[in-house]
Amino acid sequence: MRILILGAGAIGGYFGARLAAGGADVTFLVRPARAERLAKDGLRVVSPVGDLALPVATVTKATDPFDAVLLSCKAYDLESAIDAVAPAVGPATLVIPLLNGLRHYGELDARFGAERVAGGLVQMPGALRPDGSILHFSTLQRFIFGPRSTSQTAACQALLPTLQRGGFDPILSEDITQAMWAKFTFIAAFAGLTCLMRAPVGAIMTADDGQAIAEGFVTECAAVASAAGYAPSEASLSETRATLTAKGSTGTASMLRDLESGARTEHEHILGDMLARAKAAGVPAPLLTVALAHMQASEARRLAG
Ligand SMILES: NC(=O)C1=CN([C@@H]2O[C@H](COP(=O)(O)OP(=O)(O)OC[C@H]3O[C@@H](n4cnc5c(N)ncnc54)[C@H](OP(=O)(O)O)[C@@H]3O)[C@@H](O)[C@H]2O)C=CC1
Numbered sequence: 001m002r003i004l005i006l007g008a009g010a011i012g013g014y015f016g017a018r019l020a021a022g023g024a025d026v027t028f029l030v031r032p033a034r035a036e037r038l039a040k041d042g043l044r045v046v047s048p049v050g051d052l053a054l055p056v057a058t059v060t061k062a063t064d065p066f067d068a069v070l071l072s073c074k075a076y077d078l079e080s081a082i083d084a085v086a087p088a089v090g091p092a093t094l095v096i097p098l099l100n101g102l103r104h105y106g107e108l109d110a111r112f113g114a115e116r117v118a119g120g121l122v123q124m125p126g127a128l129r130p131d132g133s134i135l136h137f138s139t140l141q142r143f144i145f146g147p148r149s150t151s152q153t154a155a156c157q158a159l160l161p162t163l164q165r166g167g168f169d170p171i172l173s174e175d176i177t178q179a180m181w182a183k184f185t186f187i188a189a190f191a192g193l194t195c196l197m198r199a200p201v202g203a204i205m206t207a208d209d210g211q212a213i214a215e216g217f218v219t220e221c222a223a224v225a226s227a228a229g230y231a232p233s234e235a236s237l238s239e240t241r242a243t244l245t246a247k248g249s250t251g252t253a254s255m256l257r258d259l260e261s262g263a264r265t266e267h268e269h270i271l272g273d274m275l276a277r278a279k280a281a282g283v284p285a286p287l288l289t290v291a292l293a294h295m296q297a298s299e300a301r302r303l304a305g
């Protein structure tokens, strides 16, 4: 199975490095600066699960179809990523986006056809460091994927043994849309909370109303998911609540790390989309409204320099 990974940042680089280390046939489609760095230093991962440093195959242009294409760009780079991978998507290719959020499925389906685009999500707190290495912040390395329609079931099953070579125990979900909604609910609440408060969860919990605000975000996002027909399970809701209210936790969403480092953020893709869905469904969402406005104001300041 030939796998193409678009991007060798935190997510693509991490899972791609694990797959390459396990002997899978992995190629990274990267831009020239990243290709140069990878040729010089190899791909380096620093992780509590085990460090890696290895040479990897890269291309800066896709020319022929692969069996699977994993998309690991940020949402604001989706258009260029779609153009870049297009030559690698043939009639039998499975495209698996690993981005947070849901809005990208509309664009991917429109370009490649819904039958080519399976569902995917990852739980792997990490960051691409300025020296080009990837830092993994915890032992969490969940990779969940699955068919969005029964016509993709066989292709997903065929990909599983290759993904298992990475040693991160990929999960082939029987209901990936439900799983993606659970992750969307979690990340919108987590990013909304930590970005609005500009603090990790533990610090927020020291505020008088910190816990109530965290629970408010979960309630709003879960109500949107329920209105869409994908109410989070009790188990998933209690895991989300526990993460967002854990005393002493240093946890932050990657969106806060991007915000604090002066980088562009995915706020429209995650908070904007969740709020748009809340409005369309008539779900009251005052916390999401403030969190999105906060991010839009910060983005205006970033653009103004
Ligand atoms: N980081 C985390 O902890 C988690 C992130 N996610 C989600 O995963 C997605 C990716 O995030 P993350 O890995 O952190 O992001 P990064 O910024 O670390 O990596 C994205 C990479 O995509 C590359 N890229 C973008 N467009 C193109 C293109 N047209 N051609 C080639 N390469 C391209 C960028 O390359 P270049 O360097 O050239 O700009 C960059 O290295 C996001 O949606 C995020 O929300 C999900 C779970 C956890």
Ligand SMILES: CC(C)(CO)C(=O)C(=O)O
Pocket: 100, 122, 123, 124, 125, 126, 187, 190, 252, 253, 254, 255
């Ligand atoms: C919370 C986390 C790390 C889960 O993988 C995530 O998705 C993000 O911060 O973007």
